[in-house]
Amino acid sequence: MTYREALRLALREELARDERVFVMGEEVGVFDGAYKVTAGLLDEFGPDRVRDTPISEEGFVGAGVGAAMLGERPVVEIMTLNFLLVAMDQVVNHAAKIGAMFGGQVRCPLVIRTPNGAGNQLTAQHSQSFDQYFAHVPGLKVVAPATPADAKGLLKSAIRDDDPVLVLENLRIYTEKGEVPLDPEHLTPIGRARVARQGRDLTIVAHSYAVVRALAVAEKLARERGLEAEVIDLRSLRPLDMETVAASVAKTNRALCVEEGWPTYGVTAELAARVQHACFDDLDAPVERLGMAEVPLPYAKSLETAALPNEARLERAALATLELVPA
Amino acid sequence: MSRRAPAPPAPPAQALAEPASLEPWTLLAPDGTLAEGYRPSLSDEELLAAFRLMLLSRTVDQRAFSLQRQGRLGTFSTVEGQEASVVGSAFALDPARDWVVPQYRELPAMLRQGYPLTRFFLYFRGHPIGNQMPEGVRVLPFQISLAAQIPHAVGLAWGLRQQGSDAAVMTYFGDGASSEGDAHEAMNLAGVRRAPVVFLLQNNGWAISTPVAKQTAAQSFALRAPGYGFPGVLVDGNDLFAVHEAARWAVERARAGEGPTLIEARTYRLGPHNTADDPTRYVDPDELRARRELDPIVRVRAYLRARRLLSEAEEEQLRSQLMDEVNAAVAEAEAHPAADRRHIFEHVYADPPPRVRAQRERATAGEEVR
Ligand SMILES: Cc1ncc(C[n+]2csc(CCOP(=O)(O)OP(=O)(O)O)c2C)c(N)n1
Numbered sequence: 001m002t003y004r005e006a007l008r009l010a011l012r013e014e015l016a017r018d019e020r021v022f023v024m025g026e027e028v029g030v031f032d033g034a035y036k037v038t039a040g041l042l043d044e045f046g047p048d049r050v051r052d053t054p055i056s057e058e059g060f061v062g063a064g065v066g067a068a069m070l071g072e073r074p075v076v077e078i079m080t081l082n083f084l085l086v087a088m089d090q091v092v093n094h095a096a097k098i099g100a101m102f103g104g105q106v107r108c109p110l111v112i113r114t115p116n117g118a119g120n121q122l123t124a125q126h127s128q129s130f131d132q133y134f135a136h137v138p139g140l141k142v143v144a145p146a147t148p149a150d151a152k153g154l155l156k157s158a159i160r161d162d163d164p165v166l167v168l169e170n171l172r173i174y175t176e177k178g179e180v181p182l183d184p185e186h187l188t189p190i191g192r193a194r195v196a197r198q199g200r201d202l203t204i205v206a207h208s209y210a211v212v213r214a215l216a217v218a219e220k221l222a223r224e225r226g227l228e229a230e231v232i233d234l235r236s237l238r239p240l241d242m243e244t245v246a247a248s249v250a251k252t253n254r255a256l257c258v259e260e261g262w263p264t265y266g267v268t269a270e271l272a273a274r275v276q277h278a279c280f281d282d283l284d285a286p287v288e289r290l291g292m293a294e295v296p297l298p299y300a301k302s303l304e305t306a307a308l309p310n311e312a313r314l315e316r317a318a319l320a321t322l323e324l325v326p327a
Numbered sequence: 328m329s330r331r332a333p334a335p336p337a338p339p340a341q342a343l344a345e346p347a348s349l350e351p352w353t354l355l356a357p358d359g360t361l362a363e364g365y366r367p368s369l370s371d372e373e374l375l376a377a378f379r380l381m382l383l384s385r386t387v388d389q390r391a392f393s394l395q396r397q398g399r400l401g402t403f404s405t406v407e408g409q410e411a412s413v414v415g416s417a418f419a420l421d422p423a424r425d426w427v428v429p430q431y432r433e434l435p436a437m438l439r440q441g442y443p444l445t446r447f448f449l450y451f452r453g454h455p456i457g458n459q460m461p462e463g464v465r466v467l468p469f470q471i472s473l474a475a476q477i478p479h480a481v482g483l484a485w486g487l488r489q490q491g492s493d494a495a496v497m498t499y500f501g502d503g504a505s506s507e508g509d510a511h512e513a514m515n516l517a518g519v520r521r522a523p524v525v526f527l528l529q530n531n532g533w534a535i536s537t538p539v540a541k542q543t544a545a546q547s548f549a550l551r552a553p554g555y556g557f558p559g560v561l562v563d564g565n566d567l568f569a570v571h572e573a574a575r576w577a578v579e580r581a582r583a584g585e586g587p588t589l590i591e592a593r594t595y596r597l598g599p600h601n602t603a604d605d606p607t608r609y610v611d612p613d614e615l616r617a618r619r620e621l622d623p624i625v626r627v628r629a630y631l632r633a634r635r636l637l638s639e640a641e642e643e644q645l646r647s648q649l650m651d652e653v654n655a656a657v658a659e660a661e662a663h664p665a666a667d668r669r670h671i672f673e674h675v676y677a678d679p680p681p682r683v684r685a686q687r688e689r690a691t692a693g694e695e696v697r
Contacts, residue, residue: 030609031536054506054542055473055534082472086507121401121453125472293686293696295675299401300453300666306696307671313695 004174006148007037007113010155011075013184015045018073021159024051024060025077034079035115035174061087061112065094065164068110073159078114081168082126088133095164096139111158113167116144117209117260118308120171124296127304129261131208132270134166135237142237143190144168146211148178150235153188161190170209191239195248199230202254202321205245205271207234210258210309217314229318237267245271246278253284256321258309263291288321290314349546351561351593354568357621359629367568368575369418371636377418377567378627378637379645381410384435385624386649387444388598390657391451395602399661401451404432408565408597409531411623413499414439415570416527416592419578420497426465426487428480428498430473432529436499440466444653448660455670465494474500474507477526481513484522484581495581497525497574502542503534514589518555523581525574526589529564531596532618536609552589564594565623595621671696 001009014021023038023045029052032039042050053060057078064074078084084091091112098108118127135142141163145151151169158165196211197218204214211233218229230248234240249255255275257268268289275287293307309317320327354362361367369377388405395403406413409432417427417436427436434447441464450457450469458468467483470476480498487494504510505528517524528548532539545551552559560577562569570592577588595618599606631637637645672679672687679687690696 027535027537052537052541054537055503056506056508058508059506086509123471293671294683295671298453298455298666298671299450300455303453303666303668303671306668306690316695 001148001177001180002174003145003148003151003169003176003178004035004037006152006180007155007169008039008041009180010152010159011038011041012044014075014156014159015041015049017184018159020071021073021075022049022051023075023077024053024064026053026055026079028052028077033077035171037113037169038077057083057087058090062090062094064110064112065090065098065108068095068108068164069098069106071109073109073111075111075113075159078112080126080171081114081116081130082128084112084114091134091140091164091166092137096137099163100139107162108164109162110164111155111167112164113155113158113169115169115171115174117170117172118292118297118304119209121299121301121304123299127297129208129259129292131168131237131259131261132266135267135270139164140238141165141190142168143235144170144208144237145188145235146170146173146196146206146208146233148176148180150188150194150233152180153186154190154235157187157190160187165190168208172209173212176212188235191236191241193241193244194233194235195230195244196233197229197231199228200252201227201229202256202318203230203232203245203248203252204256204258204318205232205234205275206258207237207267208260210260213309213311213314214258217311217318220311220315221318227318227322240270240274242274242278245275249275249279250282253282254321255279255283256288256290256317258289258314258317259291260309261292262294263289264294266291285321285323286327288317288327290317349561351563352569352573353563353566354572355566355626355630357626359626359633361568361630365568367571369568369571371634373418374627374631375636377414377571378624378631379649380414380417380435380439381567381624381627382646383438383649383652384410384414386646386653387434387447390650390653391448392602394657399452400448401453402601402603403451404601405598406432406434408618408622409529409594410435411567411627412527412529412564412570412592412594415567416497416525416574416590418571419574420495422465424465424492424494425578426467426480426483426494426496428467428476428483428496429469430476430500430504431469431471432501433499436497437466440464442466444656445659448657449663452660453666454660454663455666455673473504474509474513476500477504477510477513478516480524481517481520481522484517484524485520488523493523493582495523495525495578497527497578499527499529501534502528502530502532502539502548503537505548506542514551514555514587517587518557521584521586523584524587525577525581526587527574528589528591530591530593531564532594533596533600533610535600535604536606547591549589549591555587555589557587557589559589559591561591561593564592565621565626567623567627594623597622668693668696
């Protein structure tokens with residue numbers, strides 16, 4: 001099953017399981033969703049459970065907050081993460097804070113799902129991965145599945161969670177295939193990382209599409225150089241599972257942190273700080289970081305590829321972490 | 328305003344100043360006849376230039392669509408069906424002082440302001456210079472973040488006032504974009520500050536697959552204007568003359584310091600949302616057929632023929648000229664040297680900080696971006 005189908009299955013199962021669950025967003029009904037995740041749901045569940053909205057992100061995210069306060073379980077689709085900025089106030093100042101500010105009297109079981117990422121020539125404003133903008137905020141949970149199984153398991157956990165959860169999907173993983181547990185009660189717990197590949201020579205920590213890249217590079221390093229990289233798929237950015245990361249670094253003694261977005265003040269900055277603290281005595285080399293070039297993403301394919309943390313750059317960063325090439 | 332085009336007083340200001348009517352104002356009937364008593368403000372020469380631009384736009388749409396299908400151009404949105412709305416309004420502007428602030432479906436308005444067609448092809452080939460405007464071209468680039476251009480237009484209009492100019496700013500947006508908070512906030516601001524701006528809302532029936540009825544419960548977008556304290560006008564967006572007269576009136580108001588105007592040009596998107604869309608999934612073919620009958624180009628052509636301003640043979644010749652023009656722009660864009668890695672770091676800062684400078688140097692030396 002593809003990542004996209006796994007997400008759809010999660011939505012279908014949760015819509016069927018719990019009457020309070022409903023889906024809303026731009027083009028989620030007749031059009032099947034901007035990236036076809038909600039295909040068929042309108043026919044199956046009707047327009048009250050699958051609601052097309054006007055182009056008013058702040059309005060319908062805010063309405064999602066309101067409905068969630070009442071105990072409904074809104075699953076809001078934002079066409080791409082880029083457009084969530086328009087609704088930032090509702091997410092950061094409201095969804096994330098209402099539980100604490102109202103003394104715990106109300107919860108906000110809101111899910112926002114949206115693809116992040118670049119690589120489809122969607123230019124500077126439509127290609128962003130500002131995962132850290134949201135992972136920065138106490139009160140929010142942020143998950144970023146990298147496989148079809150986790151796409152299903154994490155989305156289901158998010159829908160059942162009593163706190164607001166941002167589910168970061170990814171444009172380039174939608175078509176990836178993988179085994180997906182069909183048990184409707186199979187959930188992927190939020191806040192637990194996954195060892196995506198075992199290795200002894202270095203640890204590559206990644207999330208979302210960077211996991212796909214890291215696995216490809218790890219295979220290449222093994223094939224061509226006999227180097228075994230361990231790849232950690234974070235799955236959840238907040239809460240962050242440092243135990244799994246630290247256990248891996250204690251074994252390999254070297255860490256490379258990769259993200260698709262800008263590294264300055266990014267997810268990898270947080271990881272590097274935590275790894276150097278948790279693993280100070282284990283480290284044989286400085287923690288390396290890799291992300292996108294610190295520029296608005298160019299439109300041309302060749303420039304876009306060059307600016308992203310492509311496999312060549314990732315391989316070089318891995319070799320630098322191993323002190324086989326200069327950092 | 329009364330139903331079908333009244334014999335409009337010249338200038339049509341009086342008719343337009345009344346509260347928005349729920350019937351679009353029409354001056355040129357689908358069969359090419361003018362409303363009784365109406366004399367166009369456009370001279371015959373201007374009218375021919377406007378028609379030429381409408382045809383050029385259609386030619387670009389067709390050529391660019393096929394280039395996109397061949398993988399020679401990125402995803403873009405055609406203008407098809409909205410030529411009267413875009414061209415009629417653009418012709419109310421003086422490119423030497425007024426500004427166009429587009430969404431992404433208004434290429435002909437940009438061209439009239441002096442944006443070179445070659446740049447359009449360069450932009451959709453991913454070249455960084457595609458968005459650069461030559462000196463003196465008063466146009467902002469396409470805006471894909473919906474409605475973000477509307478507050479920009481208001482600020483631009485304020486700025487122009489502050490600089491002592493009597494210029495007007497025309498900003499375009501769709502029925503879909505009108506649902507964004509930015510649209511509301513910008514119009515309210517403009518009303519309060521009497522900014523010299525014309526809000527040209529192109530209601531083309533669709534926002535991707537979302538029909539207008541799901542975008543608003545109101546009968547007309549023009550009805551919003553009184554709530555902001557300025558006039559709203561509903562015009563037949565497939566009528567070059569009606570759009571033009573309304574826009575002209577609105578621009579004059581802006582120049583005279585009377586503040587903003589909202590024009591709803593009710594038109595119809597004849598093509599897909601963009602080259603990645605398949606509208607057959609959601610557009611009723613009968614409706615599309617009926618809408619094709621109201622093609623804005625057909626209407627102006629009928630008028631030109633009746634007035635003997637452009638014969639069939641002359642139009643044939645014009646078409647082949649336009650095709651040459653478009654092909655030349657494509658060839659020029661394709662011959663343009665491709666951007667190299669250095670461009671990634673250009674223009675991010677006016678004064679690049681050390682890290683960016685170092686990255687740029689490495690890229691210039693042909694190394695991987697780091
Ligand atoms: C802030 C934001 N939200 C959503 C989108 C996705 N989107 C792109 S075009 C479009 C429809 C716009 O419709 P409309 O404004 O009516 O213009 P039209 O394409 O019909 O000319 C949508 C929803 C976007 N680009 N920006």
